[in-house]
Amino acid sequence: MKRVYNFAAGPSMLPQEALEQAAREMLDFGGTGMCAMEMSHRSKQYQAIFDETEALLRELMHIPDTYSVLFLQGGATGQFAAIPMNLMTGSGTADYVDSGNFAHGAMVEAKKYGSVSVVASSKDDGYAYIPALDPAAFNPNADYFYITTNNTIFGTRYSTLPETGNVPLVADMSSNILSEVFDINRFGVAYAGAQKNVGPAGLTIVIVRRDLLGRAMPNTPKIMDWTLMTEKGSMLNTPPTYAIYMAGLCMKWLKKQGGVEGIEKVNIAKAKLLYDALDDSDFYIAKARPESRSRMNVTFTTPSPELDAEFVKAAAAQDMVSLKGHRLVGGIRASIYNAMPVEGVEKLVKFMKEFEVRNK
Numbered sequence: 321m322k323r324v325y326n327f328a329a330g331p332s333m334l335p336q337e338a339l340e341q342a343a344r345e346m347l348d349f350g351g352t353g354m355c356a357m358e359m360s361h362r363s364k365q366y367q368a369i370f371d372e373t374e375a376l377l378r379e380l381m382h383i384p385d386t387y388s389v390l391f392l393q394g395g396a397t398g399q400f401a402a403i404p405m406n407l408m409t410g411s412g413t414a415d416y417v418d419s420g421n422f423a424h425g426a427m428v429e430a431k432k433y434g435s436v437s438v439v440a441s442s443k444d445d446g447y448a449y450i451p452a453l454d455p456a457a458f459n460p461n462a463d464y465f466y467i468t469t470n471n472t473i474f475g476t477r478y479s480t481l482p483e484t485g486n487v488p489l490v491a492d493m494s495s496n497i498l499s500e501v502f503d504i505n506r507f508g509v510a511y512a513g514a515q516k517n518v519g520p521a522g523l524t525i526v527i528v529r530r531d532l533l534g535r536a537m538p539n540t541p542k543i544m545d546w547t548l549m550t551e552k553g554s555m556l557n558t559p560p561t562y563a564i565y566m567a568g569l570c571m572k573w574l575k576k577q578g579g580v581e582g583i584e585k586v587n588i589a590k591a592k593l594l595y596d597a598l599d600d601s602d603f604y605i606a607k608a609r610p611e612s613r614s615r616m617n618v619t620f621t622t623p624s625p626e627l628d629a630e631f632v633k634a635a636a637a638q639d640m641v642s643l644k645g646h647r648l649v650g651g652i653r654a655s656i657y658n659a660m661p662v663e664g665v666e667k668l669v670k671f672m673k674e675f676e677v678r679n680k
């Protein structure tokens with residue numbers, strides 16, 4: 321059997337232990353004679369899997385009962401629309417920080433439902449940094465304030481959260497949920513597509529403070545209505561059953577790593593290995609500004625696009641795959657989510673040094 325170090329931005333590497341357990345349980349989950357995939361979502365057996373997964377997420381992120389936790393379909397992109405539909409019904413306005421392609425996409429979607437104000441943008445410099453936020457530019461009557469805590473394509477991360485007072489902070493955490501400790505009480509809504517750092521694609525996690533429920537626009541589709549979904553325990557229709565089961569297995573693994581507190585230390589160390597290698601070199605160029613660097617997606621280039629392509633190819637020949645940068649920006653991107661072992665990053669750093677010597 322061959323396993324590679326997979327640096328893909330998402331869908332991405334999963335913990336081997338979780339995959340092995342899924343394999344063991346493929347034909348017979350816990351003596352039921354069924355795979356979790358084959359179970360009715362209305363069955364007692366499946367409900368137990370669902371409840372355990374929610375409990376694990378609440379435990380790992382310290383989510384109190386004042387928040388509803390939803391397991392939905394439709395991806396983060398579905399939530400780009402769900403957010404305004406569920407929240408933009410007070411003043412009909414929202415503040416957005418334009419820190420990257422996904423933040424921009426969320427903002428464009430929200431404009432269909434109300435009035436959007438861009439409080440800051442880093443578009444001028446290719447989204448290479450998290451823009452400074454001036455509270456004087458914030459609208460105190462906005463229905464919410466929107467950020468993307470980690471910008472997957474450009475490799476940037478908020479190191480401090482904005483103070484938005486009574487305006488609920490809404491965060492797209494798709495690429496750094498469960499990678500670092502967040503105080504969930506700072507957020508009105510935190511949400512994420514699972515395929516970056518939680519589990520397989522198909523599951524979208526929405527964590528919403530319960531006092532924000534009951535505000536949805538009347539024309540909100542049922543499956544996007546957080547209030548209805550909360551009432552129905554995420555099962556107004558069929559939830560992504562197997563993706564939820566797999567996410568649960570990944571969370572069990574994460575708990576054994578010392579939870580989010582434990583993995584955060586490992587993630588800081590992994591990112592440091594890579595950024596130190598970039599900073600020590602006059603061959604590679606790190607793309608994100610130092611103060612905004614992501615711990616999950618490390619973006620860089622060699623001196624030329626041709627060498628970038630050669631780098632990606634040569635790395636793949638050594639079982640380090642999917643290092644090609646996003647098609648919008650090119651270059652190289654190493655996504656090093658929770659499931660990427662330190663050994664994978666060490667191997668990449670060693671390869672980078674050898675590649676530099678060969679091509680300088």
Ligand SMILES: *Cc1c(COP(=O)(O)O)cnc(C)c1O
Pocket residue numbers: 330394395396397398422468470471472492493494495513514516
């Ligand atoms: C990947 C990603 C998305 C899009 O997620 P989908 O599940 O494909 O809709 C949105 N936001 C961020 C930050 C992402 O990394």
